[in-house]
Amino acid sequence: MRHHPANPRKARAALSTVLVGLLAAALTTAPGTANAGGEPRPDRPSPGTEGRVITVAADGSGDHTGVQAAVDAVPAHSTERVTIRIEEGVYREPVVIPGDKPNITLIGATGDPRDVVITYDRASGTPKPGGGTYGTSGSASVVIAGDDTHARDLTFENSWLREEHPEITATQAVAVRTTGDRLVFDNVRFLGHQDTLYANSPDADTVSRQYYTDCYVEGDVDFVFGRGTAVFDGCEFRSLDRGSDTVNGYVTAPSTPPDQEFGFLITRSCFTSDAPAGTVYLGRPWVPSSHPDAEPRVLVRDSWMGRHFREEGWIEMSSGHDWRQFRMREYRNFGPGALVTEDRPQMAPDEAARHTARAHLAGDDGWDPVREHRRGPVCTARGR
Incomplete structure (x- = not known):
């Protein structure tokens, strides 16, 4: 079903200085911020700590050599924040932060997310030791169910590759599955x-709010999906080239519950790719068989778009669920792929005024993690 380039780990391209200039001019600019390219932010302290500190170091110089062991050491139901400081290295292990362990901060010690990688390599169709397969949810390298979890300056990866496992046809392979709130x-x-990235919630009746800032997300098929309330602010979305001249994948696949006002919001971000022009869809609505009443919602606004996007921005995922019956919208995007066609509907300005990061995340408790005085991303292929 999918074809990946021969060496996807090294597939990256430097965008032109014109792109960087456009982003700098068009997005809110302020000195002293940085992005997932790895440059530390000079206006904030060097990677620091919050509350009790547990150190993870692969060479044995810390409290633990693995991330899961550090999570296991955090007391259940703690009201105090615990920081797990992870030294440089590649940590090949599945990690689960359970729902009874809130207030955990994972932080990469160097400030460069490329220096600290948490990775695993199983897919939906990978056989489980006790029989059966993992399924999409079970394929996740990292599961974050604890509320108020923070992560900074590190990489989450699912390194599973289809070309290395031709015997497996269920090729979904999640890097992170989230169900916690805030x-x-x-x-x-x-x-x-x-x-x-499976931005999800514990169930269809529970809202899970998630704020992604200065992040980098890479993939090809539905690589940002789920029923969570997720805001992506100043992030880069990189669509991998699947080797097709017609269709090289889909960025989003929201499955917003029917009584939930907000789904995915992508703002002040950029979309990059090495794929041929006009071969990538912005997304498609996911209406799971277990929740046939889902009403997928996504808004992409004030963002730069590369030429890889199709004139038909959206497409149905399965028969009977036309994307036009859902709220799949754009607003005030720019760049060569920011087309306005009948199949790329735009949100009206008065409605867009209500769709801000703060409005999406506030909830009943007024949660506000949104950073002020920040700039948009400098998109220079910050991938593998």
């Missing part, structure tokens, strides 16, 4: 291919 991801990379 989650913050700052200067974090999410690497995978199909279903990279």
Whole structure:
């Protein structure tokens, strides 16, 4: 079903200085911020700590050599924040932050997210030791169910590759699955291919709010999906080239519950790719068989778009669920791929005024993680 380039780990392209100039001019600019390319932000302290500190170091110089061991050491139901400071290295292990462990901060020690990588390599169709397969949810390298989890300056990856496993046809391979509320991801990379970031919630009746700022998300098929209320502010979305001259994948696949006002909001971000022009869709609505009443919602606004996007921005995922019956919208985007056609509907200005990061995330408790005085991303292929 999918074809990946021969060496996807090294597939990257430097965008032109024209792109960088456009982003700098068109997006809110302020000195002293940085992005998931790895440059530390000079206006904030060097990677620091919050509350009790647990150090993870692969060479044995810390409290633990693995991330899961550090999570296991955090007391359940703690009201105090615990920081897990992860030293430089590649940590090949699945990690689960359970729902009874809120208030955990994962932080990469160097400030460069490429230096600290948490990775695993299983897919939906990978056989489980006890029989059966993992399924999409079970394929996740990292599961974050604890409320108020923060992650900063590190990389989450699912390194599973279809060409290495031709015997497996269920190729969904999640890097991170989130179900906690009030989650913050700052200067974090999410690497995978199909279903990279599963921005979800515990169930269709529970809202899970997630704020992604200065992050980098990479994939090809539905690589940002789920029913969570997720805001992506100043992030880069990189569509991988699947080797097709016609269709090289889909960025988003929201499955917003019917009584939930907000789904995905992508703002002040950029969309990049090496794929041929006009071969990538912005997304498609996901209406799971378990929740046939889902009403997928996504708004992409004030963002730069590369030439890889099609004139038909959206497409149905399965028969009977035409994307036009859902709220799949754009507003005030720019760049060569920011087309306005009948199949790229724009949100009206008065409605767009209500769709801000703060409005999406406030909820009943007034949660406001949104950073002020920040700039948009400098998109220079910050991938593998």
